[in-house]
Amino acid sequence: MKILVPVKRVIDYNVKPRVKPDQSGVDLANVKMSMNPFCEIAVEEAIRIKEKGGAEEIVVVSVGPQQAQETIRTALAMGADRGIHIVTDETVEALGVAKLLKAVVGEENPDLVILGKQAIDDDANQTGQMLAALLDWPQGTFASELAIDGTSIKVTREIDGGLQTLGMDLPAIVTTDLRLNEPRYASLPNIMKAKRKPIDAKTPADYGVDIAPRLSVVKVTEPPKREAGIKVESVAQLVDKLKNEAGVI
Template sequence: MKILVPVKRVIDYNVKVRVKPDQTGVDLANVKMSMNPFCEIAVEEAVRMKEKGGVDEIVVVSIGPAQAQETIRTALAMGADRGILIQTDETVEPLAVAKLLAKVVEEEAPGLVILGKQAIDDDSNQTGQMLAALLDWPQATFASEVVIDGGKASVTREIDGGLQTIAVETPAVITTDLRLNEPRYASLPNIMKAKRKPIDIKAPGDYGVDIAPRLSVVKVTEPAKREAGIKVESVAELVDKLKNKEGVI
């Protein structure tokens, strides 16, 4: 079985994001970029499946600028076999990403697509669901445990009421949650090997997909600074302040 793993290049989660002075977006100049944490979990899960047997190849695909090759190399160092970069400097919205991935799936014919449930830059949480709809494949979202047995995937997913285990036929689309696994660190030998693994460079036009944005950003602002809290001596005082000072009750 072949597994396709989409990965995204985002601002490193340890970096404090700054808004541009003109409020048109966030400042990316001289900012450390890395693989989206949820995508790392997806790569790790695919590699673990391959180590258990039954998976022949792991293909990583990314959509973004030329620098996204570094993100793909990280996935290759973790254990993926080859990469595909759909190179563009434009901002690609989730629907366009899903359409491009659907074209890649048609070419690669994987038995499973594993991707992060969301990216930490836009938090859209849409691509996996849209991809499954475009492919007309079963989907299992927010996976915290995945077991592949023959032509079925047993997926434990997190829901509001706790955990739910469902079985989906493959091929299928699975999106990963934080509790699925702990991604490994790439060793130096594997990093060196990753430099020799192939990455195919393509363009959105090669797939005939229009990536023009459908949405426009009006303004980007930083969240309001949180005010310091206060201590109260009793429940009565708390109720009084909420009612008479804050006016929330």
């Protein structure tokens, strides 16, 4: 079985994003970038499936500028086998990424596509669902547990009422939630090996995909600063403020 894992290069989750002075977007100059945390979980799950003998090859794919190769190398150091880099300096929306991934799936013929449920930069939570629709494949979103049995897969996902288990035939799309696993750290020997693993460079034009944006950013602003809290002397005073000032009870 072959597993395809899309990964995205985003601002590191420990870094506080800054808005550009002209409010046209987020300032990425001299900002630490890393792999999207949900993508790390997807890579880890694919590696665990391979370690159990459930897969022969893991292919990672990333859409982005030249620096996105670093993100692919991180996945290769974790244990992926090879990478595909679709090079573009343009901002690619979720639909454009899904169309590119559909083209990659057509070339690679994977049995399973595992990707993060969302990216922490735009929080779109759309790519996996759009890819499933374009491919007409079954999908299991927000997976907190994954089990493969031959040509079928079971996805356990958290819902408001508890847990829901979905059974699907392969090929299928799975998007990962935070509780699926804890990604491993790449060891130094694996980091050195990753430098020799192949990465195929492509462009959107190679796949004949139009990635022109369909949305335009009007303005990006910082969120309002939170007001300082207050201390109350008693429960009665707390209830009074919640009822008469906040109006929540």
